[in-house]
């Protein structure tokens with residue numbers, strides 16, 4: 001068994017670290033203070049994404065992406081995850097279900113999105129439908145040769161900068177006919193309802209949008225009618241693994257900052273790192289990140305090799321998200337504690353990490369939902385996916 005990074009992967013990781021240090025971290029202060037970036041800063045950062053070749057890391061080079069496998073994406077997203085303000089979302093990664101589009105759909109949506117000329121946002125959640133997407137009330141009904149979409153979507157991440165949506169709707173209100181529609185934001189009937197404020201600082205917004213009798217054609221059905229749940233699940237699986245990656249980057253930064261602070265900060269005549277209470281917090285932080293990251297890399301490696309069933313990957317992605325996001329939450333909490341009063345100041349990255357990591361236990365399926373997915377796998381196929389080492 002050889003678990004070392006290849007020289008190419010090591011070089012990619014270093015390139016992503018360099019990008020984070022040079023492009024994302026210098027924007028943190030502005031993002032925190034103005035709750036987002038100025039149009040000039042965002043435009044400059046987006047140019048840097050293209051210059052660095054970090055646009056659409058999750059899509060094939062044939063579609064204008066970077067063609068990185070899951071493991072390579074993890075290496076990159078882990079480095080980006082060190083940045084606060086969700087600046088990791090500046091480098092766009094068009095939603096993975098767009099890859100099943102027809103050539104015509106790819107020309108209109110995916111390829112311009114990979115180039116950074118368009119941006120998507122994925123709209124599943126509603127006021128009454130969160131953990132249980134079968135409760136979605138957004139409907140699509142046949143009208144002549146097209147479709148009429150009616151409904152309202154909540155928490156649409158990056159909906160402010162997106163120019164089209166992937167809307168998860170039920171044909172004729174039937175959950176067994178869930179379907180993803182490509183909906184341009186400038187179509188008549190697409191309306192911004194409001195833009196709520198959230199706990200974290202996020203470079204973009206998560207608005208609520210209404211779709212009032214929005215008309216689209218058959219050309220805007222992504223995949224097939226009835227395939228919506230499977231496509232949305234593919235999106236969840238990819239995003240859950242990437243949440244694992246970003247939370248590990250964030251947790252590692254929290255350790256770096258805490259170790260540096262504890263070595264420098266003196267009380268009672270000694271650096272506080274010399275107090276065992278502080279040293280033990282740091283020890284738990286490092287040991288727990290080592291464990292969570294080992295799971296993340298192992299699952300990323302399995303996914304990249306492709307020798308894993310969809311069902312198994314679904315279950316393992318839930319384990320990754322659960323373990324990494326909960327570990328990172330505990331690490332950030334300890335980091336705030338180690339920083340004392342300074343840890344409560346927004347100008348300190350540990351404060352922002354603490355606030356921003358909270359959502360990773362909620363979005364793309366709460367920790368409870370991840371446990372349900374894992375429990376389901378245990379009941380159906382036993383614990384082998386989790387406890388056996390891949391051969």
Ligand SMILES: Cc1cc2nc3c(=O)[nH]c(=O)nc-3n(C[C@H](O)[C@H](O)[C@H](O)COP(=O)(O)OP(=O)(O)OC[C@H]3O[C@@H](n4cnc5c(N)ncnc54)[C@H](O)[C@@H]3O)c2cc1C
Pocket residue numbers: 121122123124125129130131132154155156157158198206359362363364365366367368369372
């Ligand atoms: C900042 C932010 C950005 C988001 N971005 C997007 C986006 O871009 N697109 C999108 O579609 N959605 C997005 N979401 C929505 C997110 O995925 C949902 O909030 C999440 O899935 C939980 O759904 P809910 O909020 O309706 O909570 P609920 O489903 O109402 O859950 C409430 C509580 O009940 C628990 N619970 C529910 N069912 C069960 C169960 N069966 N067993 C045990 N416990 C259960 C939950 O774990 C939770 O603790 C975003 C949310 C946030 C906060």
